[in-house]
Amino acid sequence: MIDAFHAAAALLILALGIYTTFARETFAATVGFLAYGLLLTVAWVQLRGVDVALTEAAIGGGLTAMLLLRASARLRATEAAASAQRPGVTTRLLAAFVAVSVAGALALAVLALPVPAPTLAPEAAANIATTGVGNPITAVLLAFRAMDTLLEAIVLLFALIGVWSLAPDGMWGGRPGPRHNADPHGILAFIARVLPPIGIVVGIYIFWIGADHPGGKFQGATILAAMWLLTMMAGLTDAPPISRRWLRALLVLGPAVFIGIGVVGAFTAGAFLAWPEDWAKPMILVIEIALMPSLALTLGLMLAGAPERPAQP
Amino acid sequence: MSGATLFGLLAAGLVGVGLYGFIVNPQPLRKILAFNVIGSGVFLLFGAVARRGAAAGMGGDPVPQALLITGIVVAFSATALAVAVLLRLHDVSGSATLSSDPPPAAGSEDGAK
Numbered sequence: 001m002i003d004a005f006h007a008a009a010a011l012l013i014l015a016l017g018i019y020t021t022f023a024r025e026t027f028a029a030t031v032g033f034l035a036y037g038l039l040l041t042v043a044w045v046q047l048r049g050v051d052v053a054l055t056e057a058a059i060g061g062g063l064t065a066m067l068l069l070r071a072s073a074r075l076r077a078t079e080a081a082a083s084a085q086r087p088g089v090t091t092r093l094l095a096a097f098v099a100v101s102v103a104g105a106l107a108l109a110v111l112a113l114p115v116p117a118p119t120l121a122p123e124a125a126a127n128i129a130t131t132g133v134g135n136p137i138t139a140v141l142l143a144f145r146a147m148d149t150l151l152e153a154i155v156l157l158f159a160l161i162g163v164w165s166l167a168p169d170g171m172w173g174g175r176p177g178p179r180h181n182a183d184p185h186g187i188l189a190f191i192a193r194v195l196p197p198i199g200i201v202v203g204i205y206i207f208w209i210g211a212d213h214p215g216g217k218f219q220g221a222t223i224l225a226a227m228w229l230l231t232m233m234a235g236l237t238d239a240p241p242i243s244r245r246w247l248r249a250l251l252v253l254g255p256a257v258f259i260g261i262g263v264v265g266a267f268t269a270g271a272f273l274a275w276p277e278d279w280a281k282p283m284i285l286v287i288e289i290a291l292m293p294s295l296a297l298t299l300g301l302m303l304a305g306a307p308e309r310p311a312q313p
Numbered sequence: 314m315s316g317a318t319l320f321g322l323l324a325a326g327l328v329g330v331g332l333y334g335f336i337v338n339p340q341p342l343r344k345i346l347a348f349n350v351i352g353s354g355v356f357l358l359f360g361a362v363a364r365r366g367a368a369a370g371m372g373g374d375p376v377p378q379a380l381l382i383t384g385i386v387v388a389f390s391a392t393a394l395a396v397a398v399l400l401r402l403h404d405v406s407g408s409a410t411l412s413s414d415p416p417p418a419a420g421s422e423d424g425a426k
Contacts, residue, residue: 007319017331021331036350036353040353048367055385059385060385060388064349078403081410082339082341083338085339085410087337098333103325106325107325117365119366119368121371124371124375137379137382141379148383155390162397299389305400
């Protein structure tokens, strides 16, 4: 049943969504989006999706908002010219009509969902013992629907290659993004020294606990990437040039190990990405451990952006 | 009304709000932002469906929940790519607009594409 807290949370989320859409300044809208992403985790916890809540807080709220905040700061000078092209009344009325129709149709669909609801939970519960992991979501991600997770890791890699390929010709192989120079005795540099040891422990814990409890490699890798970005923004570390061999090897390590173990499964268990029963847990662990650094690097470098500086400054 | 219905209706509202912003706001970065609002609405709708599938001692159907994690990560990579394209457009052309004619005409609707 629904209580006042969740009704208030839903109203606040809707209000922040509206603010994000209509705020005059892009920077303010992006800050609104950050709060919106964090509040959505309340909705996810109420929907009993704690794993999703962690992902939403880390990636949907945190990383996406950070990416957009940095972009809005760089594009601020163009804002006045771009917003002068606001469409006319007819377009706005039509857009409002389309938006209200789509929202109304979705709301009707929500109210008319079938009873009893279709579910795969009993099947997942019946087969989870064969995977050796205790968290049903991890079992789905790495055993029942491992193909999705493999393709997701590859999509991330392709997106990073896409970001890199936007580099100017002369900067190919260089370092991503601008060099950050913060005051070495300032509060940012202080936090960037104090927080990462804690963040790294929390990130690895969330990764490790994911086998049996809410958590997992994506959430853990996001925290590690955030710690790396923090030290980069404080000027304590610099983004590596994208031509480095070790960097490229680490980026493809996770997907390559995933595919390799999938092929092993084809011979030992009869299908690509199938795990033989006694070996399921160790195989899943090897994939997770190999994916973790690849994901953390991919997420961090995606935020750092396209190469903008030569490798040797 | 159950929690799943409440947040399902919220999801419908968020998709509507995001869609309006996506069409009407001329700035590309705001379109990316609105795209993310639409996306989170779709995810929330899927999450409400997953919650209704609670069975076998689980709070929700784990299969859609796992797909949601995949979806959120893929949406992030799409956003990162879109932002990188936009920043490159800004570096090359000095402006960040979707309009094809350089001087913005009053009431121009080209930007809505």
